Amino acid sequence: MAVLNSETVQRxxxxxxxxxxxxxxxxxxxxxxDFELAEEALHEAFAAALKQWPEEGIPDxxxxxxxxxxxxxxxDVIRRRRRHESAVDEIARELDEGGGDPADWADDRVGDDxxxxxxTCCHPSLSMDARxxxxxxxxxxxxxxxxxxxxxxxxxxxxxxxxxxxxxIRSAGIPYQVPGRRDLxxxxxxxxxxxYLVFNEGYSASSGETLVRADLSREAIRLGRLLNQLLPNxxxxxxxxxxxxxxxxxxxxxxxxxxxxxxxxxxRTLWDxxxxxxxxxxxxxxxxxxxxxxxxxxxxxxxxxxxxPSAAETDWTEIVGLYGVLRxxxxxxxxxxxxxxxxxxxxxxxxxxELVEAILENGELGDxxxxxxxRADLLRRMERYGEAEAAYRRAMELAQQGPEKKFLQKRLDQxxx
Amino acid sequence: xxxLCLVYSDEDRLHSQPDSPGDSECQAYAESVxxxxxxxxxxxxxxxxxxxxxxxxGGEMTITDGPFAETKEQLAGFYLVDAHNLDEALExxxxxxxxxxxxxxxxxxxxxxx
Numbered sequence: 001m002a003v004l005n006s007e008t009v010q011r012x013x014x015x016x017x018x019x020x021x022x023x024x025x026x027x028x029x030x031x032x033x034d035f036e037l038a039e040e041a042l043h044e045a046f047a048a049a050l051k052q053w054p055e056e057g058i059p060d061x062x063x064x065x066x067x068x069x070x071x072x073x074x075x076d077v078i079r080r081r082r083r084h085e086s087a088v089d090e091i092a093r094e095l096d097e098g099g100g101d102p103a104d105w106a107d108d109r110v111g112d113d114x115x116x117x118x119x120t121c122c123h124p125s126l127s128m129d130a131r132x133x134x135x136x137x138x139x140x141x142x143x144x145x146x147x148x149x150x151x152x153x154x155x156x157x158x159x160x161x162x163x164x165x166x167x168x169i170r171s172a173g174i175p176y177q178v179p180g181r182r183d184l185x186x187x188x189x190x191x192x193x194x195x196y197l198v199f200n201e202g203y204s205a206s207s208g209e210t211l212v213r214a215d216l217s218r219e220a221i222r223l224g225r226l227l228n229q230l231l232p233n234x235x236x237x238x239x240x241x242x243x244x245x246x247x248x249x250x251x252x253x254x255x256x257x258x259x260x261x262x263x264x265x266x267x268r269t270l271w272d273x274x275x276x277x278x279x280x281x282x283x284x285x286x287x288x289x290x291x292x293x294x295x296x297x298x299x300x301x302x303x304x305x306x307x308x309p310s311a312a313e314t315d316w317t318e319i320v321g322l323y324g325v326l327r328x329x330x331x332x333x334x335x336x337x338x339x340x341x342x343x344x345x346x347x348x349x350x351x352x353x354e355l356v357e358a359i360l361e362n363g364e365l366g367d368x369x370x371x372x373x374x375r376a377d378l379l380r381r382m383e384r385y386g387e388a389e390a391a392y393r394r395a396m397e398l399a400q401q402g403p404e405k406k407f408l409q410k411r412l413d414q415x416x417x
Numbered sequence: 418x419x420x421l422c423l424v425y426s427d428e429d430r431l432h433s434q435p436d437s438p439g440d441s442e443c444q445a446y447a448e449s450v451x452x453x454x455x456x457x458x459x460x461x462x463x464x465x466x467x468x469x470x471x472x473x474x475g476g477e478m479t480i481t482d483g484p485f486a487e488t489k490e491q492l493a494g495f496y497l498v499d500a501h502n503l504d505e506a507l508e509x510x511x512x513x514x515x516x517x518x519x520x521x522x523x524x525x526x527x528x529x530x531x
Contacts, residue, residue, distance in 0.1 A: 123503075125503060125507075171525055171527075172503050172525050173418040173420075173500075173501075173502045173503045173506070173525055174502070174503045174504075175501070175502035175503060175504050175505075177502075177504070179504065183504070183508075
């Protein structure tokens, strides 16, 4: 190991922190069995690296070095606390004796640790809010401030949410393990919505927070890749594909002034072909296997859009069919609405309008702005402009986000020309 | 870790649903948990109209009839188990026959700090 100048070491250390710190943390949590202590040990290990690497050189396996150092730091901390808490004594002894083979810390088993961490942070006994915050903090390594700003919440609220979640993990005995075969499908159902929620939080970006929010989508895709790598499963593939296919349209979704552009009006040359190719391959693989579900089906629909040269040349029959399967598998009024819009593209606006009005009469989507916007759009295409205007106004009243309100206003202005 | 699995159910419906378990099934499940070595205690309870509530206030004891609070679902029984972690406790709770008609709240036991 050559002695290096401190700048090189510093750069290498930063890279290591970015690429490895979450995996090192995951392994430390397994070895130490305590979130806070593992985090403390992680920071101490990096502090030690900052001091020792310039003098002693960069170790062959930085990850194994950090795990090993972190483990010793944790033992120190536990020994220091010994007089105050008798229970930690046992942990220290176990750690000292049964730390395992250091060779393990550099290889594939670390991936398992990372996966364990995901399942712990997304345990169904934690609220969805807590799962999202904890996953972003512990698995993705975002700071509390970054998470707070992405969710338009205060740092204090976020910090408290994370502290409470960690306390519940400890006092309720939420295990640090990948669930067994029997529970896996149900437990994955707890993990996938967390990732999709993080993705959507970054995807329906309103201007202003665009930067941080796009980061959220990237983090969600990174998590999806990690999960897919560690636990290949049709719904994991489906979710990753769905995120990639949506993300591929990011640059085309807004115009230069930040206004929303509808799918049918988007400049398809702006779509990211590489992401689409990856997404399509994942969808195909998911649909080939048994046990695909709502995520793979939604991804399949996104894939048809992604491969169509224009809105008019889209295979709407196939899309209507996929929505039909989707609504049997996961019935929801929003899926009914999307299906109605696809029917309108296939059979004309009158057929779609009939379905949309039936859905609105059912009541559940009465306050959903997109239902009224869809109805308005169909009426406009049928040249029933007076009714279209009223429906756009209703949609405007219900819309929450700036860009969506602006888009609806533009449609209203066009009607009045 | 010790966990208390509290079995709640609407008493009027507990024994009259198509999925309602009979006593022999409940007994058999309790024995299987005991056989796995994770059972500390388990009992079924008489209906809440047999309950008596006691309070001590300022050294005075008051006794009232009925449960401490009226609820839609009532405590119908409990399992006190010793499990490695929450997942294991949830697994035991999920297979309690009455979970098919009621719900089971799983609570970790707090060790007293003495």
